[in-house]
Amino acid sequence: MRRTRYTAIFLLFSIMSYAQVDSLINYSNQAEGKEKIDALHKIILELWLNYPDRAMGYGEQALELSRQEGDSMLISKSLRLIAGVYYYRGDFDLSLEYNQRALTIALKLKDSALINNGYNNIGLLNYNLGSYQTALEYLLRSKEIKGKIGENYGLSTTLNNIGLVFERVGDYETARAYFRQAYDVAIERKSDDNELYSTNNIGITYLREGNLDEALRCFRKGYVLGKKIENINWGAVSARGIAEVLMQTGHPDSAVQYLNSSLSASKSIDDKKGLAEAYYLLAKIAQTQGDNERALESLQMCESWANEIRLWQQQLEVLKLYASVYDGLGMEEKESEYLRMYINLRDSIFHDVVSRNLALIPLKIKEEEDRIRLTEQQALIRNQVVTNQLFTFIILITVPLLIVMIILFRKNNKKNKELQRNNEELKRTQKLLITSEKMASLGVLAAGVGHEINNPLNFIKNGIEALSKKLENNQDDEMKSYFKIINEGVSRATNIVKSLSHFSRRGPSIDERCNIHEIIENCLLILHNKIRNRIKVLTYFTEQSAELKGNEGRLHQAMMNIIANAEQAIKEKGTIKITTIRGKDFMEIWVEDDGEGIKEENLLKISDPFFTTKAPGEGTGLGLFITFSIIEEHGGEIDVTSTMEEGTKFTIKLPL
Missing domain, CATH: 1.25.40.10 (Tetratricopeptide repeat domain)
Structure with a gap:
């Protein structure tokens, strides 16, 4: 199993003894x-x-x-x-x-030190939430800042965290290289906690590769060190590592002793995660010994702790082991039930990861804008210093020219203002280009994901169809239920990939055949994780044809922005109503929500670039500006009406 581990990520001050x-x-x-x-x-x-x-x-x-x-x-x-x-x-x-x-x-x-800590922490949290590419981006940025400011404190932690990302994606050699760098830094700085942490991480890479001798050596070393420095948490991690090696080498009784030691340590500090991992290993040992009843008891304990602190990876492993145990007991209905639960949870986790990565795009854009703004301010300060020095020199050298300079200054002042206005326009254009590049990157990502996932999905689907035909005369109810479960999983994954593919279409053509109803349904599918159990969506679609000519990718982007705005306007529970009407020359789309509404003085500003009422870091103010631009490109128009505390209605008209 893959075990997530506690890691030291928020170090600011020296660690002191408990006696203090x-x-x-x-x-x-x-x-x-x-x-x-x-x-x-x-x-x-x-x-x-x-x-x-x-x-x-x-x-x-x-x-x-x-x-x-x-x-x-x-x-x-x-x-x-x-x-x-x-x-x-x-x-x-x-x-x-x-x-x-x-x-x-x-x-x-x-503050470079605080920024560095922020990147490190956010990187590790994205790792724990399954966003590995984003995690690696933040962690490498943290390591880069440490190098620039010459800060070695906390470097061991950052190196360990980078190693965790590579370990999770199966690149154990690269992960071990980072863990060893972290170990060397910990030894140099005499940090016993980071030495123990790095030792455990190195052991886990050996365990994953099947090098059980090296893994056991590392875990035993960590177990001794944990007792010496009284680090209860990571000492328990070492104990669980020893138990897992002993279990794989055919010493289940010894493994149970170490797991009981780990349980006692985790209970003493209320470490719910450690308890879940220990009970999971006890369940596996019981299953290998043929004691399925004891395995179920341990699994129930593991499940309760894993669910309490939402350890989704552990929850998946628990469901798989449940199915395996019930298979051993010959309880086929129970086995099918847990396999179905496993597929549902896996699909839900995939939705969460996709939604979280999409939500990160505005934050990354905001960070890019902050870096550009800081660079511009530094350049402006340098230019101002040079100008002041030159001006002072001229005054000291030749006072008679002062009058001439004043006259020239007044003439140039008007030109400078004009240049400043032009410069501001260039800055706005540059920021729009940054946004366009980010959206294009999202499109490339969606296209790549769709291509790479569709191939194995087709293999699975074709294989199941062929197997079903071959066994058509020998299928019983149990086998049919297995085929049904697999087909449901493939269909769900195919729908998600199909929805993502629409957002990768970024061509300039506005002469494609676009079905407005399909575009809206795709957007609702992507936003399903944010809407479910909170917002009721009502659709009143015209029975007439909903096709028109346009750019399908751009229309997806526009409708996504409008529906996402409606979802964000509803703080708790509410309703979004979407209506389509086909007229003689135009298709009308109404998107109505019963959220908090828009102030009257802001209604005329919502189409302005960079205008937003959201808190810093939560919005760029470009979403509706881009949406209005897309509708105008298609020869359409948008009308917005809103009443505070009652809701907002967007009316979009697109020519047929």
């Missing part, structure tokens, strides 16, 4: 202002790994005091520490949210 916690708490009770906040931060670092619930209370107190002080640096640190507590509690979504808030402040402060 009480003295720190006493000191924080007496201290005031920034000294009190610093003490609270150190307490959180002492507690978050083994006692995350206690650490959260101190984190909330530190954040409130930081806001009272009005110190952006302290607010950013408090947010990141709270994100760390959520991480160790297994709530990766909330941890990602708090880290992004901390990174937004760090970018405004232009």
Whole structure:
């Protein structure tokens, strides 16, 4: 099985011994202002790994005091520490949210160390959420910043995190190279915790490759070190690694002893993730010994912990093992039920990953704009310094020319303003080009994914059809249910790939045959994960033909922006109604929501580029601007009406 592991990602201060916690708490009770906040931060670092619930209370107190002080640096640190507590509690979504808030402040402060920590944390969280390409991008950016500012502190952690990404995608040799670099840095800085962490990671790569002797050597070394430095969490990880090696080498009784040791350690610190992993291995051992009843008991314990902290990879493994155990018991109906649950969860996870990667596009655009803006400001400052020096030199050398210079300055001032206006237009065009390139990249990604996934899907589908025909006269009800389950999985994956492929069409032609109803259905399929269980979608489609001429990829983009805006306007639960009407010369599409509405003074601005009412980092203000441009390219028009607290209606008219 693939086991996700706790990792040290939010290090800011020196790690101190547990004996200092009480003295720190006493000191924080007496201290005031920034000294009190610093003490609270150190307490959180002492507690978050083994006692995350206690650490959260101190984190909330530190954040409130930081806001009272009005110190952006302290607010950013408090947010990141709270994100760390959520991480160790297994709530990766909330941890990602708090880290992004901390990174937004760090970018405004232009603090390289804080920005570096933000990239590192967000990278590892994307790894845990299954977005491996995005994770690697952020982690390599963090490593690059460390090199530029000469910061070695935390380098071992970043190298370990990069190695985790390569380990997850099966490149064990590259992963081990990064883990060994991390180990060397930990030894150099005398960081026992990072030494233990790196040792465990190296052992896991050997375990995945089947080199059990080297894996056992690493885990035993980590187990001894964990006891020496009293690191309960990672010591338990070493124990589970030893148990897995012993299980594979035919020593189940010894493996159970180490797993019981791991369970005791994880229970002492309320490590739900460690408990889930230990019970899973106990279930596998019981199955290999033919004790299916004991295997089911351990699986139930594993399932309860994995579901509580949403360990989706562990949940998938549990469902597969359930099916295998019930197969051994001859309970075919139960086996089919768990296989179906496995397919449903796998499809849901795929939807989540796709949606999360699409949602990251605006954030990446915003980061790119921030970097461009910073470069422009630095260039402007350098130019201003040169201009001031030259101006002073001229005044000192020749005062009589001052009058002439004033006259020339007045004449040039008008030209400078005109150049400034032209420069602003160029900047806006440049930012639009950046956005266009990002969307084009998304199209290339969608096309690549569609091509690479469709081939194996066709192999599966054709193989199942051939097998079904060959066994047509010998099929019983059980075999038919298996064929049905596999066909359902293939159909779902095919629909997702088909929907993504529409967004990869970026050609200039507006002479394609486009079916508006299919475009809307594709957009709703992509947004299904955000809409389900929260928003009711009502469609009232005309029974007449919904075809018209246009650019299918661009129309997909326009409708996606409008429907996504409607979904974002509904904060809790609500309804989106989509109506199509075919007239003599035009096709009308109404998109109505019962969300929070748009203020009257903002209605005339929503088509302006870069206008947005969202918080920094949540929107670029380009979505509706691009949408209006696309509809205009097609000779159509958009009308928007809205009432606060009642909802908004978009009316799109496209010529037939």
